[in-house]
Amino acid sequence: MPDSKSSRGYLSATLGCRCPRCREGKLFKNPIGFNFTRTLEMNKTCPVCGQPTELEVGFYYGTSYVSYAMTVAISVATLVAWYVLIGMSTKDNRFFYWLGTNAIFLIAIQPWLMRLSRSIWISWFVKFEPNWKIIAPEDVSERLNPDHANNW
Secondary structure (H helix, E strand, O other), X not given: OOOOOXXXXXXXXXXXXXXOOOOOOEOEOOOOOOOHHHHOOEOOEOOXXXXXXXXXXXXXXXXXHHHHHHHHHHHHHHHHHHHHXXXXXXXXXXXXXXXXXXXXXXXXXXXXXXXXXXXHHHHHHOOOOOOOOOOXXXXXXXXXXXXXXXXX
16 A cells, blocks of 8 residues: 655645645645636646545635634734834824735735635545545535536
């Protein structure tokens, strides 16, 4: 029996937007860019192990919760960093400068946040399979409706 254990851990595979089943194949077809339709274009199946990336119609709607949680965490982190490095005062507009800076920062990293939230979301539903070369992925074709694909 060949050793097909991935050298990547869960965190490395998820942050790198890799298939959660084999932790080798890329989930997305294109590199990150500001063309959102191309940035979010996913492979139908993992190019390495064949795991489907669309598990059912509307599967990725839940990523909005993940993205929201990450945005709140990043905003709190930037607020703390702003407070430590620059400070806050009721006598000037430093809070509003942070608000503007944070908004620009969040818009700039939005493509990365969208991809990462999808990677995290699918990793919660597709488990790592160390013997992915021997064990075939689960067939989910009965849960898919091609007429409703990409209706987000």
